[in-house]
Amino acid sequence: MSRWRLSAHAFRTILTKEILRFSRIWLQTVLPPMVTTALYFVIFGRLIGSRLGEMDGHPYIDFIVPGLILMSVISNSYANVVSSFYNAKFQRHVEELLISPVPNAVILGGYVAGGVVRGLVVGTAVTVVASFFTDFAVHSYAVTVAVFLLTSMLFATAGFVNAVFANSFDDISVIPTFVLTPLTYLGGVFYSVSLLPEVWQRVSFANPVLYMINAFRYGLLGVTDIDLGLAFGLIVAFIVALGGFALWLLDRGIGLKS
Amino acid sequence: MPPALSLHNLRKTYRSGVEALKGIDLDVAEGEFCALLGPNGAGKSTAIGIVASLVRKTGGEVHVFGHDLDRDPGGVKACIGLVPQEFNFNQFEPVAEIVVNQAGYYGVPRREAWVRAEAVLRQLDLWDRRTVMARTLSGGMKRRLMIARALVHRPRLLILDEPTAGVDIEIRRAMWDFLRETNRQGTTIILTTHYLEEAERLCRQVAIINHGEIVENASIGALLEKLHTESFVLDLREPLRYVPALPGYELRRLDETTLEVVVPRGRTVSGLFDGLARCGIEVSSLRNKQNRLEQFFIDMVDRGRQAQGGAQ
Numbered sequence: 001m002s003r004w005r006l007s008a009h010a011f012r013t014i015l016t017k018e019i020l021r022f023s024r025i026w027l028q029t030v031l032p033p034m035v036t037t038a039l040y041f042v043i044f045g046r047l048i049g050s051r052l053g054e055m056d057g058h059p060y061i062d063f064i065v066p067g068l069i070l071m072s073v074i075s076n077s078y079a080n081v082v083s084s085f086y087n088a089k090f091q092r093h094v095e096e097l098l099i100s101p102v103p104n105a106v107i108l109g110g111y112v113a114g115g116v117v118r119g120l121v122v123g124t125a126v127t128v129v130a131s132f133f134t135d136f137a138v139h140s141y142a143v144t145v146a147v148f149l150l151t152s153m154l155f156a157t158a159g160f161v162n163a164v165f166a167n168s169f170d171d172i173s174v175i176p177t178f179v180l181t182p183l184t185y186l187g188g189v190f191y192s193v194s195l196l197p198e199v200w201q202r203v204s205f206a207n208p209v210l211y212m213i214n215a216f217r218y219g220l221l222g223v224t225d226i227d228l229g230l231a232f233g234l235i236v237a238f239i240v241a242l243g244g245f246a247l248w249l250l251d252r253g254i255g256l257k258s
Numbered sequence: 259m260p261p262a263l264s265l266h267n268l269r270k271t272y273r274s275g276v277e278a279l280k281g282i283d284l285d286v287a288e289g290e291f292c293a294l295l296g297p298n299g300a301g302k303s304t305a306i307g308i309v310a311s312l313v314r315k316t317g318g319e320v321h322v323f324g325h326d327l328d329r330d331p332g333g334v335k336a337c338i339g340l341v342p343q344e345f346n347f348n349q350f351e352p353v354a355e356i357v358v359n360q361a362g363y364y365g366v367p368r369r370e371a372w373v374r375a376e377a378v379l380r381q382l383d384l385w386d387r388r389t390v391m392a393r394t395l396s397g398g399m400k401r402r403l404m405i406a407r408a409l410v411h412r413p414r415l416l417i418l419d420e421p422t423a424g425v426d427i428e429i430r431r432a433m434w435d436f437l438r439e440t441n442r443q444g445t446t447i448i449l450t451t452h453y454l455e456e457a458e459r460l461c462r463q464v465a466i467i468n469h470g471e472i473v474e475n476a477s478i479g480a481l482l483e484k485l486h487t488e489s490f491v492l493d494l495r496e497p498l499r500y501v502p503a504l505p506g507y508e509l510r511r512l513d514e515t516t517l518e519v520v521v522p523r524g525r526t527v528s529g530l531f532d533g534l535a536r537c538g539i540e541v542s543s544l545r546n547k548q549n550r551l552e553q554f555f556i557d558m559v560d561r562g563r564q565a566q567g568g569a570q
């Protein structure tokens with residue numbers, strides 16, 4: 001059997017397995033972000049947002065839509081891969097893959113694709129929730145879809161790296177709690193960085209999530225605090241770096257083989 | 259024709275400094291049914307782990323049907339089916355999906371994978387349980403699930419690491435029949451087990467590993483030839499009045515109707531019966547005190563222990 005054919009079937013198998021996995025537990029994976037987002041819209045969009053006026057020329061509730069969608073995409077893409085791959089390590093069924101002739105790039109690709117699909121499902125669900133609270137048009141479909149997919153890929157890959165290093169269930173919650181959530185909240189989901197004092201604006205520009213949220217906001221609303229080319233360059237650079245690192249870890253068997 | 263498995267000077271030293279394999283050499287011919295025996299910690303699972311790409315070797319060579327593990331790991335992996343010692347499937351996945359997914363990892367298209375999964379699950383009497391979560395299976399069923407999973411991509415070499423540990427005798431015997439049939443159909447099988455009766459009944463070749471070294475590698479017949487003595491337990495028709503002295507045999511009374519006899523190589527059981535008959539003792543039944551391979555294994559491990567003690 002050719003390597004390509006084997007890789008194609010193996011990729012499909014991993015992806016199908018991942019989709020079935022998170023679909024089986026949709027009460028834990030798909031529903032909670034929808035409920036959380038609805039609460040954000042009620043509290044920040046309707047109750048508080050109605051008193052805030054416009055931000056970057058848009059009603060506040062519209063302004064926070066892109067950030068809330070991308071926030072759910074980021075956290076779900078990451079969570080899907082980190083929990084699934086760590087569970088595979090914990091229950092040792094990762095050995096099913098390690099003993100098989102599946103190339104490491106396909107293992108990584110399959111898990112990342114699973115994370116992207118969950119990001120897509122949850123992102124779409126959150127968008128549907130958002131449509132109940134506000135009417136918003138898409139400024140650029142190309143930019144919206146590209147940022148959506150690339151950001152999802154990036155955080156799914158990051159989740160994979162986290163899972164490889166994790167030795168306990170605590171290890172898979174530390175990064176989302178203490179790194180991912182602060183970076184996302186400080187990445188301009190709820191505000192424009194132009195409101196910050198100059199010093200804090202500079203600090204904010206060191207946050208990669210800011211670029212993703214702003215690029216996504218440009219795709220939906222047509223407004224952004226950052227350069228779009230720089231945002232795409234940064235996302236792609238992170239994907240290449242993290243993807244290369246993840247492959248190196250798999251090739252060396254770090255965290256997986258004795 | 260290249261051997262199914264060829265290990266040359268295989269070494270493994272763990273980070274802790276433990277030298278699990280000290281340069282083992284082993285050839286297993288295609289179609290063979292080989293037992294890899296040894297006490298706990300001897301290095302069996304490490305050797306299997308290296309062949310299955312779960313453990314990184316420190317040195318040496320591994321070839322599977324001519325594929326070099328260093329140069330063509332994909333070729334090696336495609337030939338092997340592994341049934342590990344511990345349950346290592348997703349406990350929260352339905353039984354059939356576990357088997358179907360494993361086929362997919364070997365490049366079997368999804369539709370074909372379902373056909374194969376049905377066949378192998380039916381063979382192992384698990385098809386009725388195909389939709390239940392794996393965690394709900396009994397211990398014996400879980401063992402059979404791992405065998406089904408290992409066979410679904412039709413490997414040429416099946417490696418089983420203590421496949422019948424903890425299963426009752428009925429299931430064990432059914433698994434023996436299944437493995438015999440699998441071997442008869444051409445699959446080379448390597449088996450590690452602590453049940454030496456299992457090895458003696460199933461295998462034609464035996465390799466014994468101790469302290470990271472292969473200390474015996476021969477056919478079952480050749481190994482048993484090396485047994486210096488064989489012990490039997492005799493049930494007597496009448497209570498024993500005295501223990502007779504039979505030249506060349508060592509007799510010991512266990513209770514008033516039971517005798518233990520050690521028969522040295524070169525002496526015969528019929529000679530023993532003749533001697534007992536001359537003393538007016540009638541034997542109603544006879545059995546081996548322990549499995550013959552077990553006796554050989556214990557002797558060998560004892561010799562190894564004494565040699566180690568002497569060296570220290």
